[in-house]
Amino acid sequence: MIKKIGLITSGGDSPGMNACIRAVVRTARAEQIDVVGFYRGYEGLIDDDYINLTKSKVSNIIHRGGTVLKTARSKRFMTQEGMQMAVQTLQKHQLDGFVIIGGDGSFKGALELSKHHNIKTVGCPGTIDNDLVGTDYTIGYDTAINTVVDAVDKIRDTAESHDRIFVVEVMGRDAGLIALRSAIACGAEAILIPERKNDLKFLLEKKKTWRQTKKSRIIIVAEGDENGGAIGIGNLLKLEWPEFDIRISILGHIQRGGNPTCMERVNASLMGYYAVKALQDGRSNEMIGIVNKQVCYTPFKDAVKHIEELNPEMLKILDILSA
Ligand code: F6P
Numbered sequence: 001m002i003k004k005i006g007l008i009t010s011g012g013d014s015p016g017m018n019a020c021i022r023a024v025v026r027t028a029r030a031e032q033i034d035v036v037g038f039y040r041g042y043e044g045l046i047d048d049d050y051i052n053l054t055k056s057k058v059s060n061i062i063h064r065g066g067t068v069l070k071t072a073r074s075k076r077f078m079t080q081e082g083m084q085m086a087v088q089t090l091q092k093h094q095l096d097g098f099v100i101i102g103g104d105g106s107f108k109g110a111l112e113l114s115k116h117h118n119i120k121t122v123g124c125p126g127t128i129d130n131d132l133v134g135t136d137y138t139i140g141y142d143t144a145i146n147t148v149v150d151a152v153d154k155i156r157d158t159a160e161s162h163d164r165i166f167v168v169e170v171m172g173r174d175a176g177l178i179a180l181r182s183a184i185a186c187g188a189e190a191i192l193i194p195e196r197k198n199d200l201k202f203l204l205e206k207k208k209t210w211r212q213t214k215k216s217r218i219i220i221v222a223e224g225d226e227n228g229g230a231i232g233i234g235n236l237l238k239l240e241w242p243e244f245d246i247r248i249s250i251l252g253h254i255q256r257g258g259n260p261t262c263m264e265r266v267n268a269s270l271m272g273y274y275a276v277k278a279l280q281d282g283r284s285n286e287m288i289g290i291v292n293k294q295v296c297y298t299p300f301k302d303a304v305k306h307i308e309e310l311n312p313e314m315l316k317i318l319d320i321l322s323a
Pocket residue numbers: 012103127128129171172173223256
């Protein structure tokens with residue numbers, strides 16, 4: 001029987017993490033389960049830096065970006081000494097369940113932990129990149145793409161006034177999902193993403209089909225694109241297309257902040273709820289996902305980044321609509 005669980009947010013923060021924290025705490029308390037929140041991800045577990053989370057401690061956070069538990073990408077947790085200290089903390093608090101809200105790196109950490117302690121652990125996918133196998137949706141993605149759309153709409157205004165081309169860089173170290181979806185929503189003329197290796201050649205050729213009457217254009221680049229992100233591509237385009245006035249804009253960490261969207265809050269709440277239920281059902285080392293609107297469970301070892309799985313149909317649609 002689960003009586004006391006630990007909770008961390010780990011890796012890059014993402015809007016909706018607070019909604020998930022709230023759902024974990026409120027679901028657990030409804031079942032008389034105590035919740036200990038550790039600050040700064042695995043760092044807090046190592047340092048035993050914690051807070052007893054009651055229902056009232058998670059009041060008024062559902063709408064806030066970031067994470068009230070703070071987060072970190074812990075290097076110490078990957079050391080033998082750090083792992084031992086984390087295990088001691090789990091023992092001290094007599095935890096019999098653990099919920100991790102984070103990305104694939106955080107789940108790898110959980111797998112490592114399970115080699116040293118038999119605590120039951122489940123994960124909720126938290127990353128703006130939406131690049132995990134086992135879920136259609138990761139916490140933070142919907143808000144991030146809406147932030148991008150809002151920013152690019154503003155860039156479009158000035159691009160059009162000046163007849164300029166803008167090369168806009170969005171996040172996505174290994175994945176082009178933020179780029180692709182926001183590009184369709186913004187009516188971008190082209191995207192460059194790490195999943196497609198010939199997209200620079202394609203962009204240079206694409207110019208031939210562009211309407212002569214249209215002088216302003218938006219090119220969205222995922223930061224992980226092999227051609228060097230927006231700076232590399234923008235500078236190259238300046239050389240290749242001297243007839244155009246080209247500007248570069250890097251959206252950066254604004255994509256990780258802001259109030260979560262309605263969809264984000266709902267999905268994060270569902271995941272937090274099902275994480276507690278999964279622990280009660282005896283599940284362990286699994287990530288909660290939502291696939292085709294159904295809750296599903298993926299072993300941590302398989303909840304890895306899915307690279308090169310972009311829907312080709314979406315790319316085709318983008319090309320047709322932006323011509
Ligand atoms: O993994 C999420 C992410 O937002 C990536 O898209 C981005 O490359 C990275 O985190 C940035 O991380 P940091 O804030 O640690 O520089």
